[in-house]
Amino acid sequence: MYERKIKTIKDSNGKYIPEHRYIMEQHLGRKLKNTELVHHINGNSLDNEIENLLLCDHSEHQKYHLSDRLITNMYKNNGKYKHECKNCDKIFMGRKDQQYCSGKCRNKFWINNHPRLNVLIINLFLQINN
Secondary structure, three states: OOOOOOOEEEOOOOOEEEHHHHHHHHHHOOOOOOOEEEEEOOOOOOOOOHHHEEEEEHHHHHHHHHHHHHHHOOOEEOOEEEEEOOOOOOEEEEOOOOOOOOHHHHHHHHHHHOHHHHHHHHHHHHHHHO
């Protein structure tokens, strides 16, 4: 997900406004109403290309962000985030950067996806048991 930063621009009145609103106003040829919002389609609030901007009202905007959260499987819930485990595909709640539902799944993923690690583990096992 992208950071919540926006670019601002000075309008003809010398007032700073969000760049995405200014670009949409220029595209439409009119000022935006207070009830109109500009949504960044790709989620990157720094990408203000007109192809990435969508004019909508407040309720539509909420729906877009709800669907974004459901699609990415990472929405905040009491300080935890919803994730899909990289190893077993189980849905779990965890820290923002957490990728695995458990230590076992993390270890299995690493062993299965790092062949050199397999050789090291086998050698270590043989040394311990000899």
